[in-house]
Amino acid sequence: MRQGAAPLALAGLPLAFLLVVLVAPAVRLVAEGWPTDGHSLQALWAPWQDDYLRWRMVWSFLQALLTCAAALVLGLPLAWVLARLEFRGRSLVLRALMLPFVVPTLVAALGVLTLMGPHGVLVQLGGPDLQGTAWLLLYGNLFFNLCVVVRAGTDALEQVSASRLAAARTLGASPWRAFWRVEWPAIAPWLMSALCLVFLYCFAGFGLALVLGGQRYATVEVEIYTLVAHELQLGQAGVLALWMLMLTALVAWGYAAIERQLATPGRADRQPRQRPQGAGHWLLLVVALGVFMLICALPLVAIAWKAIISGAFLSSGEHAAWRVLLEEDTRMALWNTLRFSFSAVVLATVLGLAHALAARRSLALRTLVFLPFLVSPVMVAFGLLLLYPSWTGNALLLVCAYALLAYPFVAKSVASALDSMPLYYLQAARSLGASPWRAFWRVTLPLLAPALRRGVAFAAATAVGEFAVSLFLSRPEWATLTTLIYQHLGRPGAANLDAAMVLACLLMALTMGTFALIEWRGSREPDHA
Amino acid sequence: MLELRSIHKTWEPRRGERRPLLNGVELRVASGQTVAILGASGCGKSTLLKIVAGLEAPDSGTVWMDGQDITRMPPEQRHFALMFQDFALFPHLTVQDNVAFGLVEQGIRKAQARSQAVEMLRRFGMEAFALSRVWQLSGGEQQRVALARALITRPRVLLLDEPFSALDAELRVHLREEFRQHITAHGMATLWVTHDEAEARAVAQVGWRLEQGVLQALWGA
Numbered sequence A: 001m002r003q004g005a006a007p008l009a010l011a012g013l014p015l016a017f018l019l020v021v022l023v024a025p026a027v028r029l030v031a032e033g034w035p036t037d038g039h040s041l042q043a044l045w046a047p048w049q050d051d052y053l054r055w056r057m058v059w060s061f062l063q064a065l066l067t068c069a070a071a072l073v074l075g076l077p078l079a080w081v082l083a084r085l086e087f088r089g090r091s092l093v094l095r096a097l098m099l100p101f102v103v104p105t106l107v108a109a110l111g112v113l114t115l116m117g118p119h120g121v122l123v124q125l126g127g128p129d130l131q132g133t134a135w136l137l138l139y140g141n142l143f144f145n146l147c148v149v150v151r152a153g154t155d156a157l158e159q160v161s162a163s164r165l166a167a168a169r170t171l172g173a174s175p176w177r178a179f180w181r182v183e184w185p186a187i188a189p190w191l192m193s194a195l196c197l198v199f200l201y202c203f204a205g206f207g208l209a210l211v212l213g214g215q216r217y218a219t220v221e222v223e224i225y226t227l228v229a230h231e232l233q234l235g236q237a238g239v240l241a242l243w244m245l246m247l248t249a250l251v252a253w254g255y256a257a258i259e260r261q262l263a264t265p266g267r268a269d270r271q272p273r274q275r276p277q278g279a280g281h282w283l284l285l286v287v288a289l290g291v292f293m294l295i296c297a298l299p300l301v302a303i304a305w306k307a308i309i310s311g312a313f314l315s316s317g318e319h320a321a322w323r324v325l326l327e328e329d330t331r332m333a334l335w336n337t338l339r340f341s342f343s344a345v346v347l348a349t350v351l352g353l354a355h356a357l358a359a360r361r362s363l364a365l366r367t368l369v370f371l372p373f374l375v376s377p378v379m380v381a382f383g384l385l386l387l388y389p390s391w392t393g394n395a396l397l398l399v400c401a402y403a404l405l406a407y408p409f410v411a412k413s414v415a416s417a418l419d420s421m422p423l424y425y426l427q428a429a430r431s432l433g434a435s436p437w438r439a440f441w442r443v444t445l446p447l448l449a450p451a452l453r454r455g456v457a458f459a460a461a462t463a464v465g466e467f468a469v470s471l472f473l474s475r476p477e478w479a480t481l482t483t484l485i486y487q488h489l490g491r492p493g494a495a496n497l498d499a500a501m502v503l504a505c506l507l508m509a510l511t512m513g514t515f516a517l518i519e520w521r522g523s524r525e526p527d528h529a
Numbered sequence B: 001m002l003e004l005r006s007i008h009k010t011w012e013p014r015r016g017e018r019r020p021l022l023n024g025v026e027l028r029v030a031s032g033q034t035v036a037i038l039g040a041s042g043c044g045k046s047t048l049l050k051i052v053a054g055l056e057a058p059d060s061g062t063v064w065m066d067g068q069d070i071t072r073m074p075p076e077q078r079h080f081a082l083m084f085q086d087f088a089l090f091p092h093l094t095v096q097d098n099v100a101f102g103l104v105e106q107g108i109r110k111a112q113a114r115s116q117a118v119e120m121l122r123r124f125g126m127e128a129f130a131l132s133r134v135w136q137l138s139g140g141e142q143q144r145v146a147l148a149r150a151l152i153t154r155p156r157v158l159l160l161d162e163p164f165s166a167l168d169a170e171l172r173v174h175l176r177e178e179f180r181q182h183i184t185a186h187g188m189a190t191l192w193v194t195h196d197e198a199e200a201r202a203v204a205q206v207g208w209r210l211e212q213g214v215l216q217a218l219w220g221a
Helices: A006-033 A040-049 A051-084 A090-096 A105-116 A135-159 A162-170 A175-203 A207-212 A220-229 A234-261 A278-312 A321-326 A328-361 A363-368 A377-387 A395-420 A423-431 A436-464 A468-473 A481-490 A494-524 B045-053 B095-105 B110-123 B139-151 B169-186 B197-203
Strands: B002-014 B017-029 B034-038 B060-065 B080-083 B157-161 B189-194 B206-211 B214-219
Touching (some): A006 A377, A040 A051, A040 A234, A051 A090, A051 A175, A051 A220, A090 A278, A105 A135, A105 A481, A135 A175, A162 A175, A175 A234, A220 A234, A220 A377, A220 A468, A278 A494, A321 A328, A328 A395, A395 A436, A423 A436, A423 B080, A436 A494, A468 A481, B002 B045, B017 B189, B017 B206, B017 B214, B034 B197, B045 B157
Parallel strands (some): B034 B189
Antiparallel strands (some): B002 B060, B206 B214
């Protein structure tokens, strides 16, 4: 039947938004770094000729690569355990794996410092002080990215056909051989796709590298921020930004190519999960859960514990650190966080829904959903600063930047739900007398509601914990909780560190609370019957 | 009287390649008559039903209802009912709201539509499930709800697409007799698509086989 012009009209809104808030600033950014005369061609290569900048580029690449390797080695056993074994607490672990998606970067960075920093748990237990080494950043990267690999691996393993595995076993393959000859080839593309994402996240990482990288192990994104915010060298920052855009585009292209092959998931007869049998299973289970606790849970536990300890006692000699919660600055930052995030989430919901509905029949539109993921928040903020200097006093710019980073979560979630929604629901509604609009209102929208809620929950968590854009675009009167934490970290003294811990705890509670509030109802609803 | 006149439809197995699916289909179904269409999987039976329902447009040819050309009429204005192979019950609605769906679309108030839906469910012995969710029902129960939903608006034409393919053999025999009685009681033109000839002969006065895009008479034509 006629599909009408509605999807195209819907596409106009997100496309216009992307053009104004992402593409135009990115083009302006490229123009800033692009050579304009004969000598400037040399400037384009300057980052590779300067020892300091070359190290920044190489290290950014290297730390992303190392994180990918570690995430694969540590994540695969955990994914296998979650996909193949049935044990008490399995669903809890699966839910907890969502936490790193929700926890703000700064909170995670403080969690890592609490564990491995100068006064951290490791030092108190007689271990080495890892401040100033690469381990802090790599550990922080793993905290955020292990779950990406584990979730992809678990989902992929659940797609492996049970009858194929059974055939392999009856043809003489041991479980180990069956894994390598049947399961691994089936899941490898999914893992590669996840690793591309991990690489992109780490390569373009900012918050963790700013707090944990120190002088030697900071990334190119941190260097760009330093050049813009502290040294006012926009030209050099532009050249670095240009290289970052090119390199991320290259990886993103690889990611898109792999994703395209994964676009048709099969309806496999699933291999049922079994209770652990034998020493091998139990050993694998213990190791996998140990990895999960060490990497995904420990930083969060540490920060909560540290905040309670430092908050409750008079660590600074005068006030308990919890007093920071009553300060005027904190109240203002909390209010700013809430109002900016709320505005951004409303905008992101409208944009995400429109984009997903419009992208249903267009591969090109669907690919564009990923665009905001591919340009780092630092690039977005830098580009906006360059293109709209007169708008930097308007909070709308900040809200739009938040919405840009948040709305792909809504669009992706709704698009996936639309894909899995059988066409016959809509056809049944039409044949029962519903017009296209009524069928959308009475059937499509209610069926999309759980996915929409989930997407909005991720968008809200992203907005509440946003750091890079806030740091770039924020003015003193717009300080959010993340920028306030960063201010406390930049001030000397244990009292400020304690205050930062307490504020980080507040931010963590706020993001998790927001996420749970929005997502909780959706999680109780069953899948389509 | 439902009439299909020279319906043609092609499909595109690969980009740039078109193959004929329906090749000049001619068919008449009178009010109160049940016509069965048999055919192998992928022969175009379901596409034919969707063309009748208005969910797909033919490449050429026309669909007529009581002397009116309805080929370009949107599905919601045809006042037909289509029962899907997978039931297509809405999982976000209760059983009674599923059945009441079409009545609400006709502008009947929700409360009244619900009470009519419960009455309809009573005729199917399903009133105890009125407030259940559809995923709580067995396959046979879901099938009854789907038929109740289709019949409640008293459609001019009932279209059934392999209605029992998801059920086991014993339940199929039991349900097809029950369905036949309900359909006869409502007296609308019924087009019943199936690949099971025994089922078709048990319910339909006229039988056709769809093969290579054209209908061949089997019985009653």
